[in-house]
Amino acid sequence: MKKYLSIALSLFVVSSLAFFVKSIKEKPLKVSVEKSNIGTFKKQKSCVRQPNFLRKLRITSSVAIDLSQQNYKGLAFLYGESFTEVLHLKSWEKFDHFSAYALTPKGDMFLTPMPYISVKEKTFEFQKNIYKLDSNSGKLSIWMSLDDVIASSNNPYGVISVEYDCDDNSLWVSALDETDYRNSRGIIYHIDINTRKILEKVEAIDALTLKLIKSEKGKFLLAGMAKENALNAYVIVDKKLQKKPIKLLELDDSNEHIRKISVIGKNSLKIKSIPFSYSLIAQTQESSIRKEYIFKWDTIYSRFFIYKNNI
Amino acid sequence: MSRETKISIFILLFGFLAIGVYWFLGEKNGYSFKNERIVLPHRGAEIFKDLPEVKRYLEDVKKVITTTHTFLELEDNELDEKAKSVQKFLLTNRAFLQDVVDAKGQMQHNDMMTIRPAIVSVLNAKSKKLCSVTTCYQAVKYNFVTNTTTRAIVDVKSQKLLELKRFKAMQPDVSQRLRKIAQAIALNAPEVKAELGEEPSIKEMSMANVRGSVNDSPCENREHLCVAPTFSYHDKEEALWAIVDLTELKLAAAKWAGLGKTATPSCISERSFQNREVMEKYCQRDTTYVQNGWSLAYRITGSDGLEIVNATFKNRPVIKSAKIVDWHVAYRAKEGASALDGSDSYVAGRRVEYVKEKGDAFFFGYNDAMGCPMFSTSVVLAFNVPQIKPLVKKGKNVGFYIVQDYRNPKWPMACNYRYENRFEFYKDGSFRVVGVNIGRGCGEDAIYRPVMRIDLNLGEESFSKFDGSWSRWLVEQSDFQKDAKQYAKNRYLYKIENEERGYYIEPNRGQFNDGSRGDNATLFATRFKEGEGEQDLLTLGSCCKLSEDGVERYMDTQESIDKEDIVLWYVPRIKNDARAGHEYCWADTVLENGQLVVKEYPCIVGPKFVPIK
Numbered sequence: 001m002k003k004y005l006s007i008a009l010s011l012f013v014v015s016s017l018a019f020f021v022k023s024i025k026e027k028p029l030k031v032s033v034e035k036s037n038i039g040t041f042k043k044q045k046s047c048v049r050q051p052n053f054l055r056k057l058r059i060t061s062s063v064a065i066d067l068s069q070q071n072y073k074g075l076a077f078l079y080g081e082s083f084t085e086v087l088h089l090k091s092w093e094k095f096d097h098f099s100a101y102a103l104t105p106k107g108d109m110f111l112t113p114m115p116y117i118s119v120k121e122k123t124f125e126f127q128k129n130i131y132k133l134d135s136n137s138g139k140l141s142i143w144m145s146l147d148d149v150i151a152s153s154n155n156p157y158g159v160i161s162v163e164y165d166c167d168d169n170s171l172w173v174s175a176l177d178e179t180d181y182r183n184s185r186g187i188i189y190h191i192d193i194n195t196r197k198i199l200e201k202v203e204a205i206d207a208l209t210l211k212l213i214k215s216e217k218g219k220f221l222l223a224g225m226a227k228e229n230a231l232n233a234y235v236i237v238d239k240k241l242q243k244k245p246i247k248l249l250e251l252d253d254s255n256e257h258i259r260k261i262s263v264i265g266k267n268s269l270k271i272k273s274i275p276f277s278y279s280l281i282a283q284t285q286e287s288s289i290r291k292e293y294i295f296k297w298d299t300i301y302s303r304f305f306i307y308k309n310n311i
Numbered sequence: 312m313s314r315e316t317k318i319s320i321f322i323l324l325f326g327f328l329a330i331g332v333y334w335f336l337g338e339k340n341g342y343s344f345k346n347e348r349i350v351l352p353h354r355g356a357e358i359f360k361d362l363p364e365v366k367r368y369l370e371d372v373k374k375v376i377t378t379t380h381t382f383l384e385l386e387d388n389e390l391d392e393k394a395k396s397v398q399k400f401l402l403t404n405r406a407f408l409q410d411v412v413d414a415k416g417q418m419q420h421n422d423m424m425t426i427r428p429a430i431v432s433v434l435n436a437k438s439k440k441l442c443s444v445t446t447c448y449q450a451v452k453y454n455f456v457t458n459t460t461t462r463a464i465v466d467v468k469s470q471k472l473l474e475l476k477r478f479k480a481m482q483p484d485v486s487q488r489l490r491k492i493a494q495a496i497a498l499n500a501p502e503v504k505a506e507l508g509e510e511p512s513i514k515e516m517s518m519a520n521v522r523g524s525v526n527d528s529p530c531e532n533r534e535h536l537c538v539a540p541t542f543s544y545h546d547k548e549e550a551l552w553a554i555v556d557l558t559e560l561k562l563a564a565a566k567w568a569g570l571g572k573t574a575t576p577s578c579i580s581e582r583s584f585q586n587r588e589v590m591e592k593y594c595q596r597d598t599t600y601v602q603n604g605w606s607l608a609y610r611i612t613g614s615d616g617l618e619i620v621n622a623t624f625k626n627r628p629v630i631k632s633a634k635i636v637d638w639h640v641a642y643r644a645k646e647g648a649s650a651l652d653g654s655d656s657y658v659a660g661r662r663v664e665y666v667k668e669k670g671d672a673f674f675f676g677y678n679d680a681m682g683c684p685m686f687s688t689s690v691v692l693a694f695n696v697p698q699i700k701p702l703v704k705k706g707k708n709v710g711f712y713i714v715q716d717y718r719n720p721k722w723p724m725a726c727n728y729r730y731e732n733r734f735e736f737y738k739d740g741s742f743r744v745v746g747v748n749i750g751r752g753c754g755e756d757a758i759y760r761p762v763m764r765i766d767l768n769l770g771e772e773s774f775s776k777f778d779g780s781w782s783r784w785l786v787e788q789s790d791f792q793k794d795a796k797q798y799a800k801n802r803y804l805y806k807i808e809n810e811e812r813g814y815y816i817e818p819n820r821g822q823f824n825d826g827s828r829g830d831n832a833t834l835f836a837t838r839f840k841e842g843e844g845e846q847d848l849l850t851l852g853s854c855c856k857l858s859e860d861g862v863e864r865y866m867d868t869q870e871s872i873d874k875e876d877i878v879l880w881y882v883p884r885i886k887n888d889a890r891a892g893h894e895y896c897w898a899d900t901v902l903e904n905g906q907l908v909v910k911e912y913p914c915i916v917g918p919k920f921v922p923i924k
Contacts, residue, residue: 003313003315004315006315006316006319007315007318007319007322009319010318010319010320010322010323010326011322013323013326014322014323014326014327014330015326017326017327017330018326018329018330018333021330021333021334022333115688117690118677118678118690118850119688119849119850153613153614153687153688153847153849154613154686154687154847155686156688180686181590181591181594181595181685181686182595254583255582255583277586277684277685277686278685278686278687279684279685279686279687279688279689279692280688280689280690
């Protein structure tokens with residue numbers, strides 16, 4: 001029996017190696033994302049406030065910030081009964097169109113640009129800036145230019161989304177300019193507001209929108225992805241963004257991309273989506289192709305499910 | 312060395328070798344987008360009209376439209392006895408039939424799709440209570456014109472309509488009859504046959520991916536009724552997904568994909584197939600083509616339409632680059648200029664520019680760039696891929712042409728546009744750069760100006776204009792073709808040549824028998840300079856300042872062009888016409904036999920380049 005030991009050993013070595021190679025070979029080709037949950041979360045009290053100049057103008061009722069560009073270029077404040085009153089200054093049009101905003105506890109507003117419908121002489125140049133609407137004066141100015149952001153005719157998008165971090169008075173900002181058809185080269189910047197210093201720059205993330213969220217498992221930056229129809233979460237540890245995403249959900253339609261995220265209750269997210277293909281967003285896009293969903297976390301199946309759509 | 316040791320060594324060596332071969336050559340499992348291949352059809356619905364299933368269906372639809380004024384009934388083999396009585400009841404129910412005619416009383420194509428026992432989840436509280444003690448059926452009808460699904464809940468015994476709901480822009484599960492038609496179209500589509508490399512069999516086809524619920528359609532921007540029959544090949548772990556458009560009765564697109572999770576029907580849409588095919592094959596790289604002595608490359612640009620590059624005829628360079636960089640669109644308003652505040656405004660997805668005229672009149676309009684459907688600044692996007700077709704004149708094949716269709720997604724609705732970029736190559740070495748406008752635009756008083764950029768590759772070129780005799784242009788300048796009174800040989804107004812060879816330029820005055828009313832063009836000859844259009848140009852100049860075409864900016868210094876690399880800019884000027892019987896640069900949608908039919912009235916412009924013999 002002993003004389004056959006070498007044969008048995010060699011068979012064992014070969015079969016073990018074959019099993020190992022086969023398991024590596026059959027691993028999915030796509031870079032996998034972690035599929036887990038981010039823990040229980042709920043709507044938190046906001047640390048930010050509306051700009052002070054609104055109070056000076058005696059606009060004390062609820063205010064909606066209109067970046068839709070449908071009726072007003074740049075930004076407008078809607079207020080009064082049914083939001084029919086409008087505050088819009090001509091000077092708020094000078095940097096063309098805006099995509100997203102973030103308020104601060106002082107009432108300052110940071111805005112990100114957006115190319116809209118037509119490209120004009122300064123359109124690409126505008127896409128590298130983060131803009132600030134001063135809380136007291138209402139003056140709109142360029143707060144910071146990210147010179148490595150270069151929009152072009154092959155991808156007219158630059159800085160696209162912004163989120164304020166109440167913990168350390170900083171901004172999380174996303175840019176899409178370096179992405180092309182084949183490669184995702186978007187960047188998330190973490191910027192200290194006081195020093196205007198870039199604290200962190202995380203590459204290869206194409207985030208169309210950003211939202212900070214705190215759960216029992218920690219602090220996360222949610223990102224509606226620009227290339228995929230997915231919502232990813234990136235954990236923040238010691239103020240550093242971990243690059244490995246947790247995929248929270250995927251929309252049914254591959255052409256839909258998440259444009260806005262809000263927490264509306266315990267384990268509930270309101271999601272707004274648009275078709276997005278790194279081309280200009282045109283006004284002809286009917287409201288029917290802009291969709292809204294409420295997703296709720298299903299504790300039994302450990303996944304998000306659609307609670308309501310087209311709300 | 313013992314025999315056992317030798318066997319062990321052999322097992323190890325052979326085993327390592329086999330594993331090595333498997334590692335480097337074995338098929339990789341798992342799903343990859345790289346494995347996907349998209350198939351776009353090159354022919355329309357006409358090739359399917361003679362299929363027995365389609366032919367009989369179209370005859371039945373016509374009969375319903377012209378005689379019964381109801382809906383196409385489900386055939387008996389799809390109905391049980393109760394369902395038959397429900398269908399009979401609904402054929403005379405006014406509320407259910409309310410949407411089979413439009414506001415003008417014209418019939419619209421409607422099909423009953425399913426009549427089945429009602430499921431509890433679709434019932435309201437009242438019906439739920441009633442249907443628990445009696446038999447209720449749900450009937451689902453689809454209106455192909457308005458893209459609306461109607462669901463009726465009927466109490467079978469009392470023949471009473473309990474509920475009626477209409478779902479706009481939604482499509483239902485289809486009837487067995489339409490499933491069979493979809494199968495027939497998929498099985499007989501030449502593109503499917505070519506992909507499968509054999510006569511496809513119905514046994515290989517799965518119809519699991521027909522719409523299973525009232526949901527979004529995968530084709531024509533969700534406005535048509537579509538299903539996706541699939542040919543699965545489990546041994547190869549891939550499947551061919553065919554999208555069949557049941558509104559137009561044609562193959563819309565197909566895709567080879569893995570059988571993995573990522574190939575679920577939700578990932579399939581005609582638009583995303585087209586976009587990926589256009590992006591991967593025509594926006595990311597040049598495609599070369601050789602025929603009739605011509606050798607050339609073409610590509611779809613980000614914002615300058617289809618571009619022909621490096622064309623040679625019989626191995627001699629002819630074209631360095633030819634493309635249409637822009638369409639200026641201007642509308643005239645007779646009054647209202649005084650109320651304009653000079654700021655931007657947007658109409659139907661475009662930035663509107665205003666140019667004041669004398670008095671209170673003004674021009675307003677847009678600059679339309681055509682380009683890739685993704686990663687671009689264009690609003691009129693490549694629709695399907697470039698097509699190459701034979702060029703037939705008076706029944707004779709005289710060459711070939713390459714054409715690219717560009718559309719606003721909602722064309723032919725108002726303020727949406729459709730343009731074709733066409734390049735004709737003749738066997739005799741002639742070629743023509745052609746712009747086609749198929750409306751519809753925002754109104755009847757439009758002036759369209761396509762800006763054509765043509766850079767020939769003759770070397771040390773000289774340019775001349777005919778005004779009784781040929782006079783050479785020594786510096787950059789422009790000319791109004793529409794003002795010309797004399798043409799050489801009654802055809803040619805300009806010529807570009809070097810000492811060895813050259814081309815006459817024959818403006819279009821309607822002589823090409825394509826229904827054109829002429830170019831009425833402005834021609835500019837400029838010296839080639841980097842940054843002046845050799846790469847993608849953003850919109851060039853004003854849409855609405857009719858005294859300028861945008862090219863003037865490249866002639867500021869009036870540089871010498873004699874024996875230089877000359878770039879020709881040719882800007883036709885077209886006036887659209889919407890008068891009945893005289894339509895030009897126009898499109899309209901009419902209801903014919905219950906179906907929406909698009910009537911196209913193209914205007915075709917562009918000069919022909921004829922070799923100087």
